[in-house]
Amino acid sequence: MIKLQINGMAVEVAPGTSVYEAAKKVSVKIPVLCKHPDLDHTAACGICVVRNKQNGRMLRACSTPADNGMDLSTEDPEIVQTRRSVLELMLSKHPNECLTCHRNQNCELQTLAADFNIHREVLDNITPEIPVDESTKAVTLDARKCISCGRCIQVCQENQNVWALSFVDRGIKTRIAAAGDIPLAESPCVRCGQCSAHCPTGAIVEYDESEATWELLRNPDLYCVVQIAPAVRVAIGEAFGFPAGTNLTGKTYAALRRMGFKAVFDTNFGADLTIIEEGTEFIQRFAHGKGELPLITSCCPAWVDFMEKYHTDMMPHFSTCKSPHEMVGALAKTYYAEKNKIDPKKIRVISIMPCTAKKFEIQRSEDMSSSGTQDVDISLTTRELARMIKQSGIDYQTIPESQPDHVLGAYTGAGTIFGATGGVMEAALRTAVHLITGEKLAKVEFEQTRGLQGVKEAKLMVAGQEVRIAVAHGLGNVETVIKKIREAKAKGEPLPYHFVEVMACPGGCVGGGGQPYGVTDELRLKRAKGLYSEDTAGIWRNSHDNPYIQELYRDFLDKPLSEKSHHLLHTHYKSRPTYQR
Amino acid sequence: MSTTETKAPAAKPAGTPPDxxxxxAKRWKNKRGSLIMALHDVQETFGYVPREVALKLAPQLGxxxxxxxxxxxxxxxxxxxAPGRHVISVCMGTACYLKGAPEIKERLMAHFGIKSGETTPDKEWHLQDVRCIGCCGLAPVVTVNSKIIAKVKPADIVTAVTALYTPKEG
Incomplete structure (x- = not known):
């Protein structure tokens, strides 16, 4: 163990611990803007300076490892003045637009400026003129507000392996942009939104469509319906002061009703349906040799986009299932409309998602208009919904809970856990094992799929046959899985896996790019725990036990993978260029 | 003007051998930290780093x-x-700077109607600053492609540079 002194207090930490982490142990908070728990330190911002009392020198707490015998001070007039100067320099190249910024009251730079009592601009403002890039219609890039901390670039390049964002130019001209200053939509960007989730300021935010949603809701000729994704319910509370992971399904339904939605559905129903379709697809390929193995999940639109750009040889392995909210959208404008005698032309479907990529997905191909018009009209993030609820004057803390509307609202625990990494795999296994063995599962949990390890692998014995699975989350972790598949195929060796789940965001949808700010692994685990608790508490835990799914097949779809299912619930893939120019 | 643009020889990657x-890529692949060297080769071959070349080179280099x-x-x-056919480099090293490089640059900018780092619309002349080129005894120094103009007076610079104009082939 390393022993050191911080502000006269003895601290003991493991070797390799940074001074920044060591200070936390004695309740000392050192301000940071570039450091993020998900990312390696870059020492870019310089606000975390502390003093080595032995030689008087200042050093950066984020990048300096604690050392034996160190005697550090984190607070003296010069340190405070240095930190203040760092902030003043940043503010001199930052537009003074807090009141009209998406991150108003939720911005790390703004918070520090307030904490350090910066009440006037001391330096001339030299904010560059850089046009806002809304080309992706998923994330909005306002490079003027960038403080060059590098978080978005590290997450895009290293954690996600997408390489859409980069620094261009140097010195005071340094800015974030796609290679060659092209619009982000023409770059390899897969719209996962992890850049926006890690940005400390308003430089990258979700493409806001709340105004467009209000317009639909205020149109008396329209019939607006809404659905919420699994991961939304356990994260939205953070915007209202609830502890992370609190399950607020009922309150969210109630708030949506008050906002004017005529029917409130649940994407978890779509998740159950996905499992029936995808589970059947798996059995077709695994037991009957119809189609390529391993089967790879397709419910994450950023992953689909990534595959279509970088791993097109995996196309035949992809499940053809649309994502759950797309299934609900297609059924709302067909099945639900028929049952309730509503003109489908008047129906507008709004999805509340933890995700920015869903904003792109709803228009990614003609298959997304299988009902005749676009199946999902608008996809909002959790963050946008939280603001809309606040704006509506709804007291979210005290609003009584509500129930979802049938026939697209009832769900099982298997649908709920879709929101966490490994959840789709676990839900699929519950149904697939049942379908293969014909027996009721004695234990429905497949714990091997859970947790935050980047790649999770497991072997199961099902009816005397080995089933090999892999679960990857965070696009940077996909490479190892794909490489194994490719190598085995090339050498004609036994497949490393039969079934693979991928979610683009670290932790799965609970850590989605559209979720409330400030995500860390601790928060991801708490949100996931909220989902697993709902699964344990529910009556139905297998998708095939959902009576409304059974009714849907009986009255409308006929059987899994039927012609109607294929038309409404499945999609096609095509190769897309990484760079359009 | 557009016809001269399309004919500019150094500016067209199509005019070089396809491989x-x-x-x-073959030369620099698998050598750690060799991206800068590879890009030097690109610039030497094409005169600049064309986007099409960057897009093709990237996957080959990994x-x-x-x-x-x-x-x-x-x-x-x-x-x-693509730079102009004639690249004028004004040395801004300390010796050249003190011996009148700023005024030399001003005169060239005024004559060609471009700033440093820019190219004339006909793609004939490109003006740029360079740091010390290592022959301070000749200060102030200006180079036009590989030709050197040494100990030049600001008043003479435009004549000296334009005298080095080489007509286009063909």
């Missing part, structure tokens, strides 16, 4: 396009656009 990019642009935009040396 030039593969050769550069380097993301974004990384290539990070490097190319970081170093002043690399150009993203």
């Amino acid at each position: 030039a990019i593969s050769l550069i 380097v993301p396009v974004a990384r290539i642009y990070e490097v190319v935009t970081f170093y002043n040396y690399f150009k993203l656009e």
